[in-house]
Amino acid sequence: MSPVLLSVSGVAKSFRMHLRGGVELPVVQGVAFEVAAGECVVLGGPSGVGKSSILRMVYGNYGIDRGIILVHDRDSGAMRDLGAGDPRLVLDLRRSSIAYVSQFLRAVPRVSALDVVAEPMLAAGLGREPAREAARGLLRRLNLPAALHDLPPATFSGGEKQRVNIARGFATGHPVLLLDEPTASLDAENREVVVAMIGEKLAAGTAILGIFHDDVVRERVATRLVDVSHFSARQAA
Structure with missing residues (x-):
């Protein structure tokens, strides 16, 4: 069995809308999944359900309200809790262990x-x-x-x-790679290049967590789908 390189458990996130009197807008709750070496786990669900927010939480761009986000530290070999919000740890893990291709x-x-x-x-x-x-x-x-x-x-x-x-x-x-719609702005030729590059990363043992709205690309690269609708705090409210 391949080692788990990314583990998310019990994660919740909300945003406080200061321009609307400080009202709190829940986004996700109870987020839980793992990504092992050589897996491409794809976050699915309708637009606005929180897929990109989860990627930003895993990368440390968004703080979390509660929960644990463990990332394999390539330097020490340990699983480190990025979700704890230690800025030095976030920067260290970005340098050594977790890479991110954003939409822009x-x-x-x-x-x-x-x-x-x-x-x-x-x-x-x-x-x-x-x-x-x-x-x-x-x-x-x-x-x-x-x-x-x-x-x-x-x-x-x-x-x-x-x-x-x-x-x-x-x-x-980096052992963990986050992809947020990497092929959205690409032509067919370059989509093929990216699909090949993803395959090479998986063969090398990288754990990939991604969002792919291109159905053809998603079918070709995904090893497993996580439906983010199950974690939607708005639907549960």
Whole structure:
């Protein structure tokens, strides 16, 4: 049996709407699932049910009201509770253990696409030139024209930005990878590239948690589906 690299149990999240008199809006409750090495677990359910919120909680972008989010720490080999909200632990786990491809690239202005992709490899300890060469290879594989590699992605098209985003997320050997609709802005050729890259990550033992609204892609990469509707606090209210 493959080891569990991500474990979520008893997680609840709500948002306080300060512009509406501090009313509390529940999102999810009782979220519980595990992702083992070599699995691609897909979060399913209708729009607005909390799928992207769960990914952001697992990555530490959103704090949680209660529950436990355990992530395999590649450095120590232990399962660490990212859900406890320790900012240093969140940053350490992002550096070593958990990568995230969001729906939108938020790149620092004036930083080239090549350096955006190389940055997580540099943070993980790879030298500058090997990191840039690996970044260049990923961008070439994703069919981003070489003329764009040294330009900031701010002026790129949506599909070009997403390819930079994907290259950055896939650049390291982090044991856990989060994917939020990675193929949504891509053409058919580049969707095939990403499907192949996901397959390679799974074969290498990466635990993937993702959202895929493209039915064809989802069917090809998912090993298991978790229906987030079961955790919807709004439906339960």
